[in-house]
Amino acid sequence: MSDGTGHPPPMTFGEAARRPNGSGRTVWLASYPKSGNTWMRAIVTALSSHPHLFGVNHLGSGAQPYAVNTALTRFGLDPRWLALDELDLVRHELVTRDGTNEPLDGPPVLRKTHEIFRVGAPGAEPFPPLATRAAILVVRDPRDVASSYGPFFGLATTEAIDKMTSHRVQGTSSALRGMTAQPWGSWSSHTRSWLSPDVPFPVHVVRYEDLLTDAVSVLEPVFAAIGLSCDREQLADAVERSSFERLRQSEQQRGFRETSPRTEVFFRKGRSGSWADELAAEQVLTIEAHCGEVMALLGYPMVTKAPRIGELAAHLGLAVRLGEVPTALEGGRRIHRQVWVDETRALVRFGPRRRLLVEGGKVLTLEWPWFEGDESAPDVSWVLQGWGVVLAVLQRGELALHASTVRIAGQAVALAGDRGAGKSTTSLALSRRGHSLLVDDTTLVKIGPDGAVVTPYCRNLHILPDTAEMFGIDFASLVMLAGDRQKAVLRPEEPPVEPTALARVIVLEIDDTLASPVCEALEGLTKLEALRTHFSRSGLSRALLGAGREFDLLTQLAGATKVHRIRRPTRPVSVDAVCDLIEGVIAQNEG
C-alpha cells in the first residue's frame, strides 16, 4: 500500500521487522512519549530480576542516548566544556562502545528513546548502525496519548494536542546539561521516521493496545527475533509482575523517580480508549485531522470524518485550526476572484462551506465539509500548504515565488514557470538525481544583507498520470487531490529545514518551435520582467504587499540572484535534457 509519496512507503509491520538484524547489540526501545515505553522496560527488567528485587525504581534500559554525562565516568571527560557538535561525537562514541561489546551475538542491550529516527552525519549518527541490532517501536492511539501527555507535562489538553501535532524540534543540545538534541517530532512524523526505508535495521512494531490484550503472544516472537531469550512461562511471569496494578502499587509505596515533577502520579490509568471520556469532540477532530494517515497505517479507526489536513512545518510559525470561517469580510475588498482581504485578514472561498481564513500572517482556519459514507477522507493539505502559506507570507510582507526549488551543490535553484511548464516534473527529476527537493510550487524567499535565502518546507506535489508513469510511480495507489479529478497527491521526503542561499532562478517555458531545450541567461529588464511574472501570484502580491513593497522586493531579488530561461518543446519529452542544462549551468558557475 502506498502512502501517497511514490517513494518507498513507510514499512508496514511485517516488512520493517523482516530486515536482517544489525551487527551490534543495541535494541532501541523507541516510542513517542506516553506510549508505553516504561511498561515495556518493566517487562524486560522483570525477565531478569528476582521477584523480591523488582520495583518501579529498578527499571533498566532507561539510559537514553541523548544524555552524555556518562562521558565523565567513561573517559573522565566533562561534556560541559564541549562545543555542541562535539557532544554529537561523544554520543556516537558512547553508544557505539556499549553496542559493540563482545560477544556481538550476546543478549541485546536495550535502550529507551523518544527521538525520531534520523540518519545523521557520518561518525555522529544518533543511532549508529554498527552498534545496533534492531528496534522495537511501541505505538499507542494518539487520542489516548493526548489524554496522558497533558497531565504528565502539566499542560492543558489543547496545548498537549498542539505539541503532538506539530513537527517541531524539541530539546536542543546543551553542553551544560550534558545532552544532545532529542527531537520527538509530532506523533505522526515520529512513527513515520521509524518505519522509513532509511532505517537500516529491523523495526518490530508493538501496539500498546495489543499488549493490553495479550502481551505474551505479542512479545514472544519479538523477543526471539532480537535475541532476548526466555520461554513463554518466564515471559508470562514477567508480564504479570509488571502489570499496571503492580506498578501503580509500587509507585504509591516508594514513589517513582522517573516521573515528571509536574505530576503526582505516573501510572494513571493503564487502559485504552479512555480518550472517549476525556477528550472533547473538537480535540478528537483535531487529532484525527492531523494524525489520520498514520492512524490508518497502524489500524486505529477514526470516529470523525474530518478531512485530512496533514501538518505544516513548525518553523513556518503558523497555527492551523479547523472551524467555522465567515462567508465574507466586513469592510474587506476583493483582490482576486476567490480572495477578499482587509487590514489583517484574507478570506479564500473555494465553494459552499469550503473556506480558508488567514489572519495576521500567523493563524489559518479551515472550514471544509466532512466526507460522507465510505468515501476516503479527502486530502486538503494543498489548501494550507499552498494558499495558506502564500497568503500568510504576503501578510508578513515577505516574498512567495511561484516556483519549485531544489538544492544543487549546496545552493537553492528555483524553477519558475507558468502552469504546465514542468516545474514539479523537473524538480522531481532533479531530486531523483540526488538533489534535495526543498519545496514544490511555492518558494519562500527572504532577502537580507547576505542575499536571498529560501526557507524550505514540505509541500505535497500534485502530479498527473503521465508524470507518475515517467517516474515509475503507481498512480492508482495515490490519493486524489480533493476538488481535482485529474491530479493525485505525492508526498515528498521531508526537506532539510535550514535556509539555503538562492543562487539561481530558472524560468521554464514551453516553445514548440524548438526541437530540443535551449538555455539563455537573462539580464536587465528581461530579467526583471521574468521575475515579476512569477512572483505576482495573479496580483495577490501587489494587493497584499502594496506596489511599492512589491517593486522593492522584486528589484532586490533581481540584484541578489542570477536568472536563466530554459525553453523546451512539449514533445519529444525532454525532462532529462532540461535537467542536464540546469546541472550544466550550476557546474559552469562553480567552475
Added chain:
Amino acid sequence: MGFKRNTSSLDHDGVGGGWLLHHYRMRLSVPTVTVDQALYTRGMASPETSIRLVDSGEPWVGEFRGLGRVRVWADGRTEVTAEAGDKEPVAQREAALRHGWAEPLSWARRGFDLSGGVAMVDGTRRAILIAGDIHDAGIVALGLAGRGWGLAAHRIVPLRFADSRVTVESHDAPFLTSERRATLNGRECRAVRSSSDSVEVLGLERVTGPVVLEGIAVVRPRRPSDELLIPRRGMLAMERMGQVLFGGRLRSDANRDPVVSMERRVALADLGVVDLTLDAENPDPSVGALLDWWARRGCL
C-alpha cells in the same frame, strides 16, 4: 585501517533505494565482522574513533578528534595540546581540555575520592556538599554564594577520608552555569566555547586549602506535594550516598575495594544527609530551608 564507507543500493523487500553502509559484511543469520570492527571493539580504536583514552601506559593519554589531546601523569601533572579551530581561540580549547578532561583525571590519579556536585563553605570554614544534578546543585550554590558563602570546589569535589573526618580539597576550576542563571543571580560571566551554552561565572569568592565537610544535601526537582527539605537517616541516607561518589575512570583505587567503599558511604551518611527539593524558577525557599537546617545543626 579504519572504517570505510561505501554507498550501494540494497533491496529489502524489493522496495529499492540506496543507503550508506559501513564497511562490513552481513549474513542473514550470523553477522560477521571485519578486522577493523574487531580491533575497535577490543579497545584498539581505529583512527576514525572520536575519543580515545589510553590508561595502560604512563602518562595516560586522551585524544578527542578535532579538539586536542591531554596527558596526565600519576603525580597529577597534566599537559594539554589543543588543535587549532577556525571558530574560536586556541586558548578556549586549551581551557576546555584542561578543566574538562585533564583535571578530573589528575584528581583521580592522585588517589582522591571524587564526588560530583558543589562544595560550599560557610563563614566558619565548614563545608556542605550539594550533590545531585550538577546544574541544580549549581543553582543552590549560587544562592548560598549570594548569602556570603565561598566556593571550594565545583563539579569535581575531591574528598579525603582520614581520622574520622572527611575533608574537601578546594580548587579553582571555573564555576559553570547558564548565562540566564548567572544574570538572575546578578553575576558577570563569560562564554567558555564559541558554540556552547556553558558560561563561567566571574567574581565568586573562592576558598583555598582543605575544608572539613559537615553535611550533604542531595538536590532533586520538587513535585507539587514535596517538602522543601527532608532529613535522611539510616538506610535511606546510605542509599543516597551510593550515588555521591563517582565510579568508572574517576573511582579511586581504594574505593574499588568493597569494604572501603562501604566505609566511605557510612562516613558520608554519618555527616548528616538531607534531600533538598528545588523549584529552579524559585530557588530561594530551598536555599532558605537549607540554611535553617544548617543553623539548627549548630554549623553557623
